[in-house]
Amino acid sequence: MMIQAILKKIEEGRRFLVASHESPDGDALASTLALTNALREMGKEVVAYNADGVPASFDYLPGSETIVHSLEGMPPFDTGFVLDAGELRRAGSHLKDCCSTLVNIDHHPHSEHFGEIHFVDIGASATGALVYRILKEGGYPISPAVALCIYTAILSDTGSFRYSNADPEAFHIAAEMVALGVDPWTVASGLYESQPEVRLRLLALTLATLTVSACGHYASVTTTLGMMAETGAGPEHTDGFVNYPRSVRGVEVAVFFRQTAPSTCKVGMRSKGRVDVGALARNLGGGGHHNAAGGMVEGTLDEVRTRVFCLLDELLLA
Structure with missing residues (x-):
């Protein structure tokens, strides 16, 4: 029913905005460009928007x-x-003032009920999968450019098919995109084999901050403002840093602290399944999935770390 309502808007509309959340990840950007390219191929006038722009690792995406x-x-x-946002403010609260109709397309649990059309499926592997469903139900052909974006969205949000959300639909969509001409190496090399030097220098400093809890069940790394200034790197270069502490044997929850100001930190969390980090993030004013979540937290770096570690101790030692 929601898809039919979306298709009606596409059929009737001429001018469209496609937006995703700040500090965009692969699913946010790739699903944005999948829908953007598809609408443009239909002859629509489309503006693709992201407050933080496109990280260099995604500049291979058509239309980036x-x-x-x-x-x-x-x-x-x-x-x-508005794609993959969870909350409208993450894409920009001002978006509602420049659109006659706002459509929320998302797969985050507890996604905010904003907009006139609310297409949310928390069982979907990625928002890119929802874009795929819309195009398929509408009978729109999927071009090589759109296929590349959809494949990237699926690959990125399933952790290269390593995470629990790598369900049969994810593999089905990926297989279909490859059949349509997507070269998996093009995506893999773009995501994992084209890192700027400054990212590796920042990663080296960040890994030196690795801490593992006394219980051994959670670990963290931290990137400070000083590290970014020293290396010349930016926030976009920290994508994926949270995966390193998660790889420590015995660790159930990984935390990445990124200082955004002297009194503010961005906290990213990943779980191997036993701990619902989405609930933990909501307790901190953020949001996300059971296994991947985060948010902005007020306080000095030491204050934020202490607060998060206390919450994890309560969860893991109870």
């Missing part, structure tokens, strides 16, 4: 050079699609 980070001075849109 067209993503804008400001909507100032633009005329209103018939329909705005």
